[in-house]
Every structure is written in structure tokens, then in C-alpha cells.
Amino acid sequence: MTHPVLSRRRAGILLHPTSLPASASEAGREQLGTLGPEAYRFVDFLQAAKIGVWQVLPLGPTLDDLSPYMSTSVHAGNPNLISLDLLREWGWLDDKSLPDHAVRQTRLDTAYEGFTVRASEHDRQELRDFCERHRAWLDDYATYEAMRHDFQRAPWFQWPQALRDRDSQALAEVSERLQPGIEQVRFEQFVFFRQWLALKRYANARDIDLFGDIPIFVSHDSAEVWAHREYFDLDDNGQPMTIAGVPPDYFSDTGQRWGNPHYCWDRMAEDGYLWWIKRMRTALELFDLVRIDHFRGFEAYWSIRSDAETAIDGHWVPGPGNALFKALQAAFPYLPVVAEDLGVITPEVEALRECWDFPGMKILQFAFDGGPDNPYLPHNHRKNAVVYTGTHDNDTTPGWVQQLSDDSKHYICDYLGCNAASLPWGLIRATMASTARLAVVPLQDFLGLGSEARMNVPGEPEGNWRWRFSWDQVPVDLNRRVEHLVRLYGRAPKG
Numbered sequence: 001m002t003h004p005v006l007s008r009r010r011a012g013i014l015l016h017p018t019s020l021p022a023s024a025s026e027a028g029r030e031q032l033g034t035l036g037p038e039a040y041r042f043v044d045f046l047q048a049a050k051i052g053v054w055q056v057l058p059l060g061p062t063l064d065d066l067s068p069y070m071s072t073s074v075h076a077g078n079p080n081l082i083s084l085d086l087l088r089e090w091g092w093l094d095d096k097s098l099p100d101h102a103v104r105q106t107r108l109d110t111a112y113e114g115f116t117v118r119a120s121e122h123d124r125q126e127l128r129d130f131c132e133r134h135r136a137w138l139d140d141y142a143t144y145e146a147m148r149h150d151f152q153r154a155p156w157f158q159w160p161q162a163l164r165d166r167d168s169q170a171l172a173e174v175s176e177r178l179q180p181g182i183e184q185v186r187f188e189q190f191v192f193f194r195q196w197l198a199l200k201r202y203a204n205a206r207d208i209d210l211f212g213d214i215p216i217f218v219s220h221d222s223a224e225v226w227a228h229r230e231y232f233d234l235d236d237n238g239q240p241m242t243i244a245g246v247p248p249d250y251f252s253d254t255g256q257r258w259g260n261p262h263y264c265w266d267r268m269a270e271d272g273y274l275w276w277i278k279r280m281r282t283a284l285e286l287f288d289l290v291r292i293d294h295f296r297g298f299e300a301y302w303s304i305r306s307d308a309e310t311a312i313d314g315h316w317v318p319g320p321g322n323a324l325f326k327a328l329q330a331a332f333p334y335l336p337v338v339a340e341d342l343g344v345i346t347p348e349v350e351a352l353r354e355c356w357d358f359p360g361m362k363i364l365q366f367a368f369d370g371g372p373d374n375p376y377l378p379h380n381h382r383k384n385a386v387v388y389t390g391t392h393d394n395d396t397t398p399g400w401v402q403q404l405s406d407d408s409k410h411y412i413c414d415y416l417g418c419n420a421a422s423l424p425w426g427l428i429r430a431t432m433a434s435t436a437r438l439a440v441v442p443l444q445d446f447l448g449l450g451s452e453a454r455m456n457v458p459g460e461p462e463g464n465w466r467w468r469f470s471w472d473q474v475p476v477d478l479n480r481r482v483e484h485l486v487r488l489y490g491r492a493p494k495g
Contacts, residue, residue, distance in 0.1 A: 013442070078192070155221035233263070276327070300318050362375070
């Protein structure tokens with residue numbers, strides 16, 4: 001049975017909230033976008049363009065490289081997304097006495113101080129309710145973050161042994177000493193969830209669903225690995241025995257060595273995949289539709305020795321397969337999952353996806369190699385799928401076109417029935433025309449931006465995840481132009 005969110009034709013835009021512009025009051029202060037006024041303005045733009053789905057990347061707190069796929073928690077939200085503007089509106093943040101160069105964390109600290117003094121009893125009860133409802137992960141995460149700050153951001157596996165190994169007495173002592181920091185983290189998570197869920201309600205009221213992303217693997221330096229070492233392939237010192245990645249592929253001749261520890265799937269099966277059930281519960285609170293990144297890893301995953309320099313010498317190991325999804329389906333009868341089924345896809349991976357009727361992904365930038373049987377070509381698409389011009393890992397479509405050979409451009413133009421000058425929009429039009437029920441286009445493609453606006457280059461450790469747009473880049477008639485395509489190809493909201 002088709003998932004309700006894909007029961008009709010719809011159109012989406014891919015834009016991570018960090019790529020939103022700064023508000024007028026935060027111009028020059030914020031390095032990344034937030035959940036404040038500009039997020040609501042973007043929803044208004046989506047509504048005007050008749051776009052029904054806003055797709056984002058994972059929302060968790062990031063490490064120094066800013067990658068949302070290497071988060072310190074699978075449940076927590078990124079405090080860098082918290083809107084200071086909204087905290088001021090709520091009356092909790094009065095930072096007029098702070099210097100303009102005061103860092104974001106100082107302003108969040110000030111907001112918590114303001115909350116303790118000025119919050120209403122209703123707000124205080126809301127915080128207490130949030131902490132109780134999310135206690136299963138929030139207590140460990142808040143303690144982990146407070147200790148990580150205390151140890152100058154050192155990862156948990158470099159902490160003193162008693163804390164690394166979660167000795168109960170040592171944890172009790174440090175929790176008492178760091179209690180103010182722990183409460184600060186709880187407050188920040190409360191604020192993040194409050195702001196995100198308010199934005200979600202605003203979007204949902206305008207017939208716009210939020211489409212989230214779950215990375216299959218977890219960062220080694222994360223609260224979940226520290227708190228639940230039994231679920232991960234680690235040695236006695238907390239170091240990975242094997243790590244995740246992929247073999248040589250479209251993006252890299254040596255494969256990709258991601259560095260995440262692998263799961264101990266047999267151990268997870270012993271308690272009915274409870275860890276994954278809890279993770280999915282949080283995701284379904286935040287999103288209407290969830291993409292599971294690297295879906296093929298559930299059928300078989302690429303296992304690399306932790307001391308290997310590249311991913312070339314890894315090997316395939318069977319994953320949990322149907323057993324995991326049986327447990328998730330039992331917990332969530334409505335499981336609105338999209339499978340990121342890119343990479344080395346075997347008949348077994350396809351069978352796993354089809355068994356659960358999960359929509360797969362079709363990327364048009366991958367469509368024009370290999371002849372008419374290429375599964376990414378529009379004439380080979382299926383209805384239960386999500387089609388993209390490209391994803392956050394691809395170059396922008398104008399940047400991709402710029403690097404094509406003349407022969408490739410001629411073939412693509414011949415297929416699409418357009419000329420080279422209109423090729424980026426020709427690919428957008430083909431995306432909208434696809435039989436796939438959901439068509440998603442990165443905002444960069446609608447804006448006609450080149451490689452300078454690329455979000456991520458897989459395998460490149462520096463310079464990713466920092467792109468932001470400005471409203472000056474948005475043509476005044478873009479919403480009408482997008483709306484025309486959405487209506488033309490039957491993807492507009494009903495009614």
C-alpha cells in the first residue's frame with residue numbers, strides 16, 4: 001500500500017535550515033541560518049509556489065566540520081539553529097548589554113538566565129514536561145554535552161577512564177558538579193524542539209509537509225555511542241573495531257571512509273531493536289516524512305578495518321534486513337519512510353525496499369550514462385519514488401551542466417527536447433514531469449546557481465555545509481514560474 005504522503009503527486013524543495021538567510025537583526029552575526037523569521041518567510045514562498053514538501057538534512061548538533069551526518073546525538077536538535085530573534089520575542093533574551101561580538105553560546109546562556117527569571121508558569125511547566133517526555137535520551141545527552149564542554153570538547157573516548165566507562169559513582173559526582181551546564185543543555189533542547197515544532201505547525205497548516213533525514217550510522221563521538229556501547233562494534237577502550245563507508249563509487253575512486261562505528265546488529269536484535277524504535281519515534285515527532293540515508297546498509301554494509309587508510313579493502317557484511325523493519329512496523333503502523341537507495345544496489349536491496357513499499361530515489365544527474373536502460377532516466381521511473389535533479393551531495397545542476405562534454409550535452413538536450421542554454425531548467429521540467437509522485441529540486445537549481453553554491457563534496461573534509469542563499473538571489477517571478485510547472489504537471493495541492 002502506498003504511503004499516504006506519496007498518495008498524490010507533489011513537488012518539494014531541498015534546503016537545509018542552515019542555508020536560510022540571516023534576519024535583519026542578525027545580519028553579520030549569524031554564520032548559519034536559523035528557525036526564526038526567515039524560515040517562516042521561506043514557508044510563505046513555498047506556499048506561493050504551490051510547493052508541498054520542504055526537505056531538510058539531519059537536524060542534529062554537529063561537530064566542527066558542520067556535517068549534519070556526523071552528529072553528537074541522533075535525538076537532539078542543533079542549538080545553532082535556535083533563533084535568537086524568537087527568544088527575544090518570548091521575553092527570555094535581553095542581550096542589549098552584551099557586546100555585538102558576543103558569541104552565540106553567551107546569548108543562549110543569557111536566554112536561560114532570562115527564562116529562570118521571567119518565564120511564565122506555563123512556560124516552566126512546558127520545560128518540565130519536555131524533559132520528562134524525552135528523558136530516555138535527554139539525560140544522557142545533557143550530561144555528555146556538559147562533560148564534553150568541561151573537557152574542552154575532547155571526545156568521550158579520551159575522557160578519564162571512569163567517566164569514559166560510565167562508572168556510576170564518577171558519573172554522580174560529575175553530574176552534581178556540572179549541574180548548571182546540564183540544565184543549560186536541557187533548556188536549549190527544549191527551545192529547539194519548541195521552535196521547530198512551531199515551524200512545522202505553520203508549514204502543515206499551509207499544506208506543506210516537512211521531509212527529514214536519518215543518517216543510518218552514528219558519529220563515534222556522540223552521546224548514543226558513549227551511553228550505549230553495547231550496541232556498537234567497539235573494543236574495551238571504546239575504539240571502533242570496524243568502521244562504515246562505501247566502496248569505490250561515482251564520487252571517489254578509493255571509496256569513502258566515513259569513520260562511523262558499525263552496529264552490533266545481533267545485540268540490537270536481542271531487545272527487539274528498541275534503540276531504533278526510540279530513534280524513529282523522535283524522527284516522527286519532528287517530520288512528516290523521513291528519508292533513511294544509505295538504505296542499502298540494512299541489507300548489507302561495507303565494513304572497513306578501523307586501521308585501514310582507505311575504503312578499498314572493505315567487504316560486505318549482511319545487515320538486519322527485514323527483522324529491523326518488522327520491529328519498526330510493529331511500533332509504528334504508519335511508517336512514512338523513503339529509502340535512499342543509491343550506490344551499489346543489488347536485487348537483494350531492491351527486494352528489501354519493495355517488501356516494505358518504501359519509495360526509492362531517482363537522480364537525474366545520474367541518468368545519462370549507460371543508455372536507455374539507465375534506471376534514473378525518466379521513462380524508467382515508477383510512481384512510488386522521489387525524483388531529484390540532484391541531492392546535497394551532487395553539484396548544482398548549472399554547475400554539473402558546466403562540466404559536461406559537448407557530446408553529453410547534445411545527448412541530454414536530445415533526450416529532454418531542449419537546447420543547451422535552457423538545459424538546467426530542462427532538467428527541472430523533466431523532474432516535475434516524471435511519473436514519480438514526489439519531485440524535489442534543490443533551491444540552488446531554481447536559483448540557477450553554479451558550483452559555488454554546492455552544499456557538499458563527498459570525500460572533501462573542508463569547506464562543506466556552509467552555503468546560504470539571500471533573498472536578493474530570488475527572482476521576483478520565481479514563485480510564479482515554479483507554480484506554473486507544479487500546476488502543469490499535476491503536483492499542486494488539492495483544493
